[in-house]
Structure formats: C-alpha cells, structure tokens
Amino acid sequence: MLRPCAAAFGPLSSSQNTTIPSFISRSYSKVPSPAPNAEREISATKRWLAAQEHTRETVPRNLMSVKYSPSSNGKYKGAHTKATLHVPLHALLKEISPEMIEAVKNFNSYVWRTEVLEISSDKGRRQTANLNSCYQKLDGSLMQVANDVVAKEARNHEAAVSRKDRTPGVSESEWRQMSDSQQKSYLQRRAKDQQKAKKAAAAAASEERLRKQKLERERSRAQHSSRR
Numbered sequence: 001m002l003r004p005c006a007a008a009f010g011p012l013s014s015s016q017n018t019t020i021p022s023f024i025s026r027s028y029s030k031v032p033s034p035a036p037n038a039e040r041e042i043s044a045t046k047r048w049l050a051a052q053e054h055t056r057e058t059v060p061r062n063l064m065s066v067k068y069s070p071s072s073n074g075k076y077k078g079a080h081t082k083a084t085l086h087v088p089l090h091a092l093l094k095e096i097s098p099e100m101i102e103a104v105k106n107f108n109s110y111v112w113r114t115e116v117l118e119i120s121s122d123k124g125r126r127q128t129a130n131l132n133s134c135y136q137k138l139d140g141s142l143m144q145v146a147n148d149v150v151a152k153e154a155r156n157h158e159a160a161v162s163r164k165d166r167t168p169g170v171s172e173s174e175w176r177q178m179s180d181s182q183q184k185s186y187l188q189r190r191a192k193d194q195q196k197a198k199k200a201a202a203a204a205a206s207e208e209r210l211r212k213q214k215l216e217r218e219r220s221r222a223q224h225s226s227r228r
Helices: 044-054 098-104 127-165 172-177 180-227
Strands: 017-019 065-069 082-088 116-121
Touching: 044 098, 044 127, 065 127, 082 127, 098 127, 116 127, 127 180
Parallel strands: none
Antiparallel strands: 017 065, 065 082, 082 116
C-alpha cells in the first residue's frame, strides 16, 4: 500500500486545486507479456495486480488533483485541513482494466454527473495526513476491486470447465449395458454436476442483480443532484 511522502506536498490554501506529482508513471497495459510457457491467457486485471508488486502507486498521482476545505471533524472543525481527492474516470481508463472501470462506477464516491471519484478525509489535523488517508482509501478500494474481479473470473472459468467436463449423457442402449454399480455411479456424478451448475448460475445471477441495483441507485442519485 502506498505511503506518500509528506515532504512532497507543501501547505496549500483552501481554494487551491493541486495536481499531484507522480512518483512512477506506468499503465497496466505496459506490464510485460507472459512467457510462452506461461498460462495462455492472463487477464488485464491479473496483469494489473502483478504490476502492483513493483510500484508504490495504484494510479499515478499526477492524474488526480486535491482540494482542501474546512474540516467537519469536531476536534479540528473549521480548519482548512479536509482533503478531497478528485480522480477523473477518463484518467483511469489507461491505468486499470475495463472490468475494474465498471466496478469503480459503483463506488459511493463516484459522481455520475462529473464522472469523477471524490474521496475525502478530515480525520487528521494536518493536510498531508488527510491526503495520505485519501490515497489509502483509493489504493485499498482499487486493490479490493481487482481481487473481486479476479475471483469472479476464476468462478466463471471453473463454471466453464465444469460445463466442458461434465458427465455426458448416455443412450438407452448404453444404460442397459451398465451394471447396477455403474448406473448408480453415473447418477451420482450427474447429480453433482447439476448441483454445481445450479450454484454457479445462482451466484452469478445474484451478483449481477446486486450490481444493477447499485448502479441504478447511483444513476438516480446523479439525476437528482443535476436537477438542483
């Protein structure tokens, strides 16, 4: 997880929008291709996760800006220490996978009207502490999204393999030629295949339903805000 150097950022006024300098500029698309003997297909999200082992930033900091405003924290109320990190969606398009982009749109911090992630923190008494907290929220959220996407890809792959390798049907003549134990074993395998298929389908349907519901709530919220 990134721990930005506080010395890199001087004190800023509340009205100042600041572009954050980037320590390392890179894109998930620039990760070296796997060796010929490696797995035939490695998803963009897996490549992005692998790239995080060699960088301190999930997203280059020069692609985002920060604004400071009065804190609402009881201890430091009124002090211009609240940090709000603005991360435009278009800036993420070349940095994270398309699957991750879709998940980012479901973040509570994503503003549909402006297509920008707005991540805030005012827990600390210093601007740099709150800015670092915003970074940590962003990094943690993107890492969680990536892991969720990879887990979903694994489930889909497992379901595809299950469909490919499931017990084939048998003809009536083949059934008659089976012994009692063979017929029993066949029926057990068929039952297991059917259970796996039902569970996989139910999990996928549930996940898609929740995603659509959340997406609809965010769109409704954005439309309501735009009418004000």
